[in-house]
Amino acid sequence: MDPVYLDHAATTPLREEVVAAMAPFADRTFGNPSSLHRWGRAAYAALEEARAEIAYAIGAKPAEVFFVRGGTESDNLALLGWLESHSADGTTPTLAVSSLEHHAVLEAAESAQRSGRARVVKLHVSLDGKVSPDALRAALAEKPTLVSVMWVNNETGMILPIREIAQVVADAGGTMHTDAAQALGKVDVDVRDAPVTMLSATGHKLQGPKGVGILFVREGASLSPLIHGGGQERRLRPGTEDVAGAVGLALAIRLAVSEREREAERLSALRERLGCDLLARIPGSRINAGVALRAPHVLSLGIAGIRDGAALIMALDVEGVAVSGGSACLSGASKRSHVVAALYGESDEHATIRFSFGRSTTEQDIQHAADVTVRVVERLKSNEGAA
Amino acid sequence: MSRVLVAMSGGVDSSVAAALLVEDAVKQGHEVVGVTMKTFCYSETPGHSKTCCGLDGITDAKRVAEKLGIPHFVFDVEEDFTRDVIDDFVNEYAEGRTPNPCVRCNGNTKFRDLMARGRALGCDRIASGHYVRIEHPGDGGGSSAILRGRDARKDQAYFLWGLPAELLPRLLFPVGELTKSEVREKARGLGLVTADKPESQEICFVPTGNYRDLLHRRLGSHPALEPGLIVRRSGEVVGEHGGYAGFTVGQRKGLGGGFGDPMFVLEVRPATREVVVGGRDELFQDEVEVGEANWHTQRPDVGARLVVQLRHRSPPVGATVEQVADTVVLTLDEPRPAITPGQSAVLFAGERLVGGGRIVRADRTARSSSPTDGIRAVLR
Numbered sequence: 001m002d003p004v005y006l007d008h009a010a011t012t013p014l015r016e017e018v019v020a021a022m023a024p025f026a027d028r029t030f031g032n033p034s035s036l037h038r039w040g041r042a043a044y045a046a047l048e049e050a051r052a053e054i055a056y057a058i059g060a061k062p063a064e065v066f067f068v069r070g071g072t073e074s075d076n077l078a079l080l081g082w083l084e085s086h087s088a089d090g091t092t093p094t095l096a097v098s099s100l101e102h103h104a105v106l107e108a109a110e111s112a113q114r115s116g117r118a119r120v121v122k123l124h125v126s127l128d129g130k131v132s133p134d135a136l137r138a139a140l141a142e143k144p145t146l147v148s149v150m151w152v153n154n155e156t157g158m159i160l161p162i163r164e165i166a167q168v169v170a171d172a173g174g175t176m177h178t179d180a181a182q183a184l185g186k187v188d189v190d191v192r193d194a195p196v197t198m199l200s201a202t203g204h205k206l207q208g209p210k211g212v213g214i215l216f217v218r219e220g221a222s223l224s225p226l227i228h229g230g231g232q233e234r235r236l237r238p239g240t241e242d243v244a245g246a247v248g249l250a251l252a253i254r255l256a257v258s259e260r261e262r263e264a265e266r267l268s269a270l271r272e273r274l275g276c277d278l279l280a281r282i283p284g285s286r287i288n289a290g291v292a293l294r295a296p297h298v299l300s301l302g303i304a305g306i307r308d309g310a311a312l313i314m315a316l317d318v319e320g321v322a323v324s325g326g327s328a329c330l331s332g333a334s335k336r337s338h339v340v341a342a343l344y345g346e347s348d349e350h351a352t353i354r355f356s357f358g359r360s361t362t363e364q365d366i367q368h369a370a371d372v373t374v375r376v377v378e379r380l381k382s383n384e385g386a387a
Numbered sequence: 388m389s390r391v392l393v394a395m396s397g398g399v400d401s402s403v404a405a406a407l408l409v410e411d412a413v414k415q416g417h418e419v420v421g422v423t424m425k426t427f428c429y430s431e432t433p434g435h436s437k438t439c440c441g442l443d444g445i446t447d448a449k450r451v452a453e454k455l456g457i458p459h460f461v462f463d464v465e466e467d468f469t470r471d472v473i474d475d476f477v478n479e480y481a482e483g484r485t486p487n488p489c490v491r492c493n494g495n496t497k498f499r500d501l502m503a504r505g506r507a508l509g510c511d512r513i514a515s516g517h518y519v520r521i522e523h524p525g526d527g528g529g530s531s532a533i534l535r536g537r538d539a540r541k542d543q544a545y546f547l548w549g550l551p552a553e554l555l556p557r558l559l560f561p562v563g564e565l566t567k568s569e570v571r572e573k574a575r576g577l578g579l580v581t582a583d584k585p586e587s588q589e590i591c592f593v594p595t596g597n598y599r600d601l602l603h604r605r606l607g608s609h610p611a612l613e614p615g616l617i618v619r620r621s622g623e624v625v626g627e628h629g630g631y632a633g634f635t636v637g638q639r640k641g642l643g644g645g646f647g648d649p650m651f652v653l654e655v656r657p658a659t660r661e662v663v664v665g666g667r668d669e670l671f672q673d674e675v676e677v678g679e680a681n682w683h684t685q686r687p688d689v690g691a692r693l694v695v696q697l698r699h700r701s702p703p704v705g706a707t708v709e710q711v712a713d714t715v716v717l718t719l720d721e722p723r724p725a726i727t728p729g730q731s732a733v734l735f736a737g738e739r740l741v742g743g744g745r746i747v748r749a750d751r752t753a754r755s756s757s758p759t760d761g762i763r764a765v766l767r
Contacts, residue, residue: 311507314460318390318420318508383506 003320004365008205008358009154009182009298010324015207015255015359018248022209025244033241034232043243050243050250054214057257058184058199059192066215066233067246071181071202074215075104077226077237078177078198079148083117084224086144096121096139098131098149099342100158102179105148106338123149127343129158129292131165140172147176151183151199155339155354156289157298159187163194170195175221181205181213185256186264186295197221201253203245207359208252212245267296267357270366274355275299277370282377288352289343297357301373302340302350306380309351315376316353321369324354389417391559392505393514394497395452395459397423397444400516400562402451402581403570407561408514409455420508421452421459424496426468427592450580462504464496471495473592473605480602481611483655484729485635487546487699488590494549494681502554512557517543520563522739523556531555532684533740538566545699548733548743552683602632615660617642620653625664631655634662637670637725651725671722672751675706677715677732677744684741686711687734694735695719697726697746703735714747722751 014022025046031039033047048062055062068074079095086093095118097109112118121139123131131149139145147169151162162178169176177198183189185206191199198221202213217223217236229238256263271294275287284304306312313325325337340352355369393405408419423445445461452459472491479486502513518536532555536542550558562570574582589596599612606612611632616624626643628634633641638652642664651670654663675697687693687708695706695717705720717732726749733743 308504308507310463311504314458315508317460318418318458379509380507383503 001320001368003322004368005322006355006357006361006365006369007322007324008361009157009354009356011204011210012207012358013360014209014248015252017255018208018252021251022244022248025247029243033243034230043241047241047243047246050246053250054253057253058201058216059190060216061219064191064216064219066217066236067241067249068213068215068233068237069242070211070213071102071179071200071205072104073237074200074202074213075102075148075177075179076108077215077223078200078217079105079108079146080112080117081223081226081236082146082175082177082198082221083112084226085222086146087117091144092116092119094119094121094139094142094145096123096136096145096147098123098125098160100125100153100155100160100339101148101150102154102181105150105179109148118146123147125158125160125342127289127291129160129289131160133168136165136168137172140169140174143173145169145172145174147174148179149176150179150181151189152180152187152295152298153289153339154182154298155337155352156292156300156343157182157294157296157356158289159183159293159295162196166195182295182298184253185260186297188260189257191216191218198223203249203252206252206256209245209248212242212249214249263359264296267361270357270361270363271296271299271355273363274366274370275301277366278373281370281374286350288340288350299355299357301353301355302344302348303353303377304350305384306351306377307349307384308380309353312351312353312376312380315380316372319372319376321372323356323369325352389415389512390420390508390510391417391512391514392420392422392501392508392510394501394516395421395423395448396516396587397447397451397581397584398516398587399574399579399581399584400518400570402448402516402579403565403573403577404514404516404561405451405457406455406573406577406579408559409457411561417512419455419457420505420510421448421455421457422462422501422505423448423459424462424464424468424501426492426496427465427473447581447584454577454579460508462501464500467500468492468496473601476590476592476598477602477605479729480598480632481606481609481657483611483631483657485727486729487731488592489546490549490731493546494551498550498554498558502557512559513554514559514561516562517547517560518563518567519544519547519560519740521555521558521560530684531558533558533560534563534738535735535740536560536563541567544735544740545696545731545733548683548731548740549681550683552681555683599630599633606632610660611657613660615662617662617664620663620665620669625650628662631657631660631662636727655728667724670724672726672749673719673722674709674750674752675717675719675726675732675746676748677717678713678747680711680715680742680744682742684736684739687741693717693741694737696733696735697723698730706734715744718752 029042031043033044051065052062055065095109097105099122109120113120123135152159166176176196178196179200180189181202184201197218199216204210225236232238286302288300288302309325395401449459472488475491476486476488518541520534523531535544612630617626617628618624634652636652642650648666650664653665691708694703696703706717710716728746730746731743732746734741
């Protein structure tokens with residue numbers, strides 16, 4: 001059997017329709033949107049059409065959608081840009097982030113803490129996906145406060161109650177940001193009924209191009225740019241726009257959102273099937289965050305009795321099943337997942353495999369992955385037992 | 388399907404070793420998996436901006452593996468490597484000896500630990516780019532043995548005595564039959580990015596070449612780094628030094644001038660922080676005591692005649708085994724200069740690696756009544 005790709009939460013292939021939509025912007029419509037001649041106008045029109053399309057997909061106004069260079073940049077701009085614009089009169093704003101956030105949020109927060117730009121508060125998330133209301137209210141007591149909680153956790157697929165959290169934040173006069181990189185196109189994301197002030201998303205998680213993303217900023221919110229240059233993106237993100245990327249991103253988002261309900265149902269069924277199969281066949285296994293609501297495309301399996309989680313992922317790759325152990329670093333440094341540690345404690349001794357599914361994933365892939373995983377886990381357990 | 392794990396440092400030798408295994412894959416019926424060990428983090432070395440995720444060796448190994456169409460992984464062995472190799476390196480200097488970190492790494496990290504991790508990937512054999520050959524017995528029985536590499540100038544058997552004997556049947560050394568220039572030619576022919584990469588000269592975890600910085604960082608304040616006296620064997624004080632960890636037997640540098648005759652380090656005495664110096668003829672010794680012995684073939688008997696190599700680059704010398712107990716005592720056929728505690732004494736029978744150990748002590752016996760004969764023989 002051909003190798004099976006079950007790492008769609010890491011990245012996805014471009015959809016054919018997206019490739020086709022982007023192609024003209026590589027040559028024919030190559031103009032700079034800021035130019036006033038016909039080449040410029042054509043590019044500008046395409047860029048603004050893309051913006052409108054994305055705005056429509058998430059229930060925003062076009063002027064609330066800013067193109068940025070990917071999810072990490074979007075998170076950084078949201079956090080650091082907001083802090084910058086709210087610390088002018090000598091106050092130190094509060095920045096409350098959940099313990100499950102992506103490194104783009106956690107490291108940006110640490111950087112702000114180190115340089116004295118923010119007082120950072122970590123919000124604990126319970127196994128069933130709840131953020132303690134008391135902790136949240138405490139963080140909101142010292143204003144101004146920015147709360148950043150991801151919509152869907154990338155390692156476990158846990159869905160966080162963003163609408164409820166955002167409502168608490170809004171009622172207390174705080175500002176709410178959510179990293180929706182794993183949520184858009186997977187769960188119902190709409191800023192009309194979720195009172196968030198900012199929302200980050202990226203193209204390559206939903207079969208769009210890499211290196212392009214958006215930051216939604218609700219009308220009236222104040223944000224400072226992190227880099228300086230021309231007037232693009234209304235000065236919030238200067239630099240000549242990636243028109244091809246914006247066009248590809250818009251189409252990818254539109255397709256993912258319009259197909260969401262049907263695809264979510266299909267992927268949830270695959271996820272449940274794989275989860276049940278592995279739980280039954282691997283002693284000492286658990287579904288990470290299994291009691292929480294989870295996005296349809298992620299299954300995180302914890303396995304007791306295996307010390308070397310990295311070896312597990314490598315062995316699966318050698319046998320033709322591509323998965324991750326959490327977020328991947330090129331060096332393969334087998335650092336423990338901060339997400340699993342936050343949910344299960346620092347002393348938890350389960351190795352983690354994250355299976356994540358996409359449009360190309362079939363029942364056959366799932367069956368194959370289950371068989372290979374069971375075989376590899378048995379081998380590792382007998383090796384570690386012998387060592 | 389048999390699976391071979393090839394240790395790829397990102398240098399040309401292990402790149403070609405991997406390439407040769409891939410060429411043989413169909414005929415031998417094996418799969419090849421490339422691995423690079425992340426042994427330590429450069430970013431902790433002052434003045435090095437490289438991060439672990441961008442180590443040159445890892446990047447090059449990944450590029451070569453992709454070109455060869457084999458999987459490649461990074462094994463994070465930093466913790467084990469620090470304990471087994473770097474800590475040992477530092478302790479040896481602290482105790483006045485001169486360590487061979489590559490020997491420690493091969494005996495522990497590079498082969499033993501790698502094999503254990505390789506098994507998790509379903510690998511039953513392990514290959515490296517060392518310039519040595521290996522002899523595996525046929526059905527007739529006997530045991531596997533490492534032989535010196537075909538290219539005498541590149542031979543690396545000296546560094547492999549510490550490998551556990553039970554690993555030998557699982558080893559492959561694909562470049563052992565080649566010369567360095569053949570290896571480079573092969574790499575160029577295949578268009579590997581590592582083809583013209585310069586030889587690594589330094590100890591991998593001392594990229595600056597200055598191991599004293601590392602000792603300062605890891606030891607903090609320690610007698611090995613404090614000033615002490617330079618003395619003759621007679622006890623006569625002839626100078627001062629800035630810390631005995633900076634000295635190795637046979638060294639001339641750093642002793643100061645004004646001795647008339649050239650002076651060499653004869654001995655480092657950690658207990659008194661003294662560095663003992665003397666003239667060239669005092670460097671020669673013919674009795675060597677070796678500890679932590681490890682045998683690849685059968686343990687030699689007392690009276691056995693073997694050949695011993697006392698430094699990587701030094702010419703081998705005939706030796707007789709005098710004692711095999713907790714330590715092994717050898718007498719050399721002729722005295723040798725600068726036999727250094729901490730370095731390896733590696734025993735061969737012809738081309739075949741028999742075993743080795745760490746040098747504990749060396750002496751000049753009364754037996755070599757006219758040592759100058761031997762000295763002439765060596766210096767000739």
